[in-house]
Amino acid sequence: MREVVKNEKTNLLQLEEHFYQLNDVAEPNVFRNLFPYDEVPKIAFNDRIVPHNMPEEIWITDTTFRDGQQSRAPYTAEQIVTIYDYLHRLGGPNGKIRQSEFFLYSKKDRDAVYKCLERGYKFPEVTSWIRANKKDFQLVKDIGLRETGILVSCSDYHIFYKMRMTRREAMNQYLSVIRECLETGISPRCHLEDITRSDIYGFVIPFCLELMKLMEEYQIPIRIRACDTMGYGVNFAGAVIPRSVQGIIYGLTTHAGVPSELIEWHGHNDFYKAVTNSTTAWLYGASGVNCSLFGIGERTGNTPLEAMVFEYAQLRGSLDGMDTTVITELAEYFEKELGYVMPDRTPFCGKNFNVTRAGIHADGLLKNEEIYNIFDTEKFLNRPVLVSVSNTSGLAGIAHWMNTYYHLEGERAVDKNSELVHLVKEKVDQQYDDGRVTVMTDAELTEMINDCCQKLQIEL
Template sequence: MEDRDFINELEINPSTNLLERSQFEYSLQDVEEPNLYRMLFNYSEVPKLIFNRRLVPMGMPEQIWITDTTFRDGQQSREPYTTQQIVDLFDMLHRLGGPNGIIRQSEFFLYSQKDRDAVYKCMERGYEFPEITSWIRASKKDFEMVKELGMKETGILVSCSDYHIFYKLKMTRRQAIEHYMRVITECIEMGIRPRCHFEDITRADFYGFVVPFVLQLSKLMKESGVPIKIRACDTMGYGVGIPGVALPRSVPGIIYGLRHHARIPSELIEWHGHNDFYRAVSNSTTAWLYGASGVNCSLLGIGERTGNCPIEAMVIEYAQLRGTLDGMDTTVITEIAEYYEKELGYRIPPRTPFVGEDFNVTRAGVHADGLLKNEEIYNIFDTDLLLNRPPKVMVSNTSGASGIAHWLNSHFRLKGENAFDKQDPIVIELKGWVDKEYEEGRVTAISDGELEELSLALAEKQGRTIG
């Protein structure tokens, strides 16, 4: 390469004001045998984490957002939602995301009449956010269905690891790319924006397949003028956000590589993570930090196997990173949790953050005493204000008078001069009853119903009104 050609490939990076190379050439490595990264993924062992200590810079985009897959990936692991249930949940997603559209899109299956009816009814709502998108098989018939429904974007599966290319598709890498490019071109010709789901990216040859493929997509974008979104799918949850981890498991490496080497802008990069190794939330946050504008999630994290990243978790992550909710209504999180339990019969594990029945419940007497004096001591934030869930105390043999007083105040929503303290006669009498229950062999916690009935009876006996 002549010096003049090299100079033409240099530009000032507006984010760093440093002179950097702007063009990269990565050729497809069309191997004869699949690269299965057996040093990492020996099927008879727990996967290994390999470090190369290569660090890439953080680069959070100016705008970040959440996209929803509740009605696509979320329906692959539970009984299908009814049309009305989809509409109800879609309404709540709209309210949760707020007027600024922090929950930017929601994707739907289109294969059954029920799914299509749900799409029509959700479209009738007329919401700007979440935008309704689809996920389809790569066929002309399905593209026509998307067009008929009036959708502007659809997801297309483009599996990218050799596990999928060689063993599922029975193709070579070159054949896979040629097949994908035909399908994506056809999608664009139909007037639909493609969203390419790079399935199993955390087991893929990143520089031997992913980047060369994305560079072809970049060329197609320039030629067509149609944006092509890249969804990096951590299908098996192998992604790791720890700095210095080697590809293909490095989330920072994947996102940085898509931005810097494949030259994809942040607004066209989306992370889709699974929770097989308990990393769904941390990996999604890492994807934001290193340059992906979108993170794809589902309500309550319901999805294939261990599930997706929970939307409610990333709502709270957004607020922590940005210092603001940007119009999101976090009290809707509690409404969603109640809807799943009461309307759908879905049992949320009680200690699940933000949505579990006991996520802000304390049982220890010393903690209850702290809550009674100042709830900031043992509550993560004002859960009453932000989630419509005041901190609670579960009364047991360790709760003490402080725990009982706090239970009374939270259960009956008492504040100020109406609130109980641990010296109140009703509190003392309740504690005596609780102590007697456990002295006589009780091993379970005291239920809210028991305490409510007894406390109201004691108040009536003393000629008092609670509240």
């Protein structure tokens, strides 16, 4: 008979949870009803609702140099150190960007790690991602890292089709590798690959229960990273596992007994859900969300780190020391130094993310920028709101565009009485007199302004 016990967190009486044992099936369960390969995956519901369970403290971890680097040309050691410096500044004195993970395979990888460690920053903590063998564990220890990531694929797609094992064989192999890691005094971070296609109660929870036993035995933290490798996770209330993000987090915390501070969510954006799924993981009990700068990662990418900075601020009502102006500096560094092409409409970073183009919107923006700007983008991102120029912009609109685009302030600023502004407006008006219906692009305006400056023999 199940015992009635008091939940010390909710102060409610609950029936004691079931004991979950490994279900060592003979045939793989690939949830063909949810993932028919020749159809679009299905989102099913059973209307089982789990409660919000926001941890007392939440944070961001970074995978720019690991998962992010798997989808682009490798960074140089110098570039890694520069980006690491930016992450340190962005995370602020309270270390809201808690960790950053690195490869250790090559000398270049290790050189970058040594240089980052020389910075002496408490945050982001330098962690690694290695092959699961004793030689690599010793390498982590020799370098002086406290924690390393270990791949522990958990869906039957991987266990049966890739590893050619049974669930029992896979679990035993994983546990032996993790025990080896613990023997060296290193804290393992278990990357539960493909968790959104796994048997949560038949494999994931029994496996995590064993991990918690190892943690108690060795008195070394074991972190669980729930990896939505294919982006199948959904955050809809009442959706069934394994696709339900809140269902997965609830299972880890309630049934497997994993503390929130040892759980992090790693999302991919295959179905445009990386950000909402990461936020949901926070709301339902994961302290960490694992991200990559600008979402750069395999296939459609990872959860964008900069997005979760602003998700954090919205949930907590504070940035808690994070310096969001660094996001703009990082975007400029990626474009100028790394040749990364930032899509113009990328939130917070793209060239046009806070540019108002519609004439009627521009008119409202000129009267009060709060009408059409998401927040004070100049304060938080060093990105003043821009107004696009069209036939309805008028002299004031053109002057506003020039002052913001060229950062003209004080005596350098132009107004609607400026000869330069009048000359530019004449050129703009001619475009629309000739039948133009679209707004002027930045490139067209800068070319016009350059021509007018040459004609007037002035410089901006």
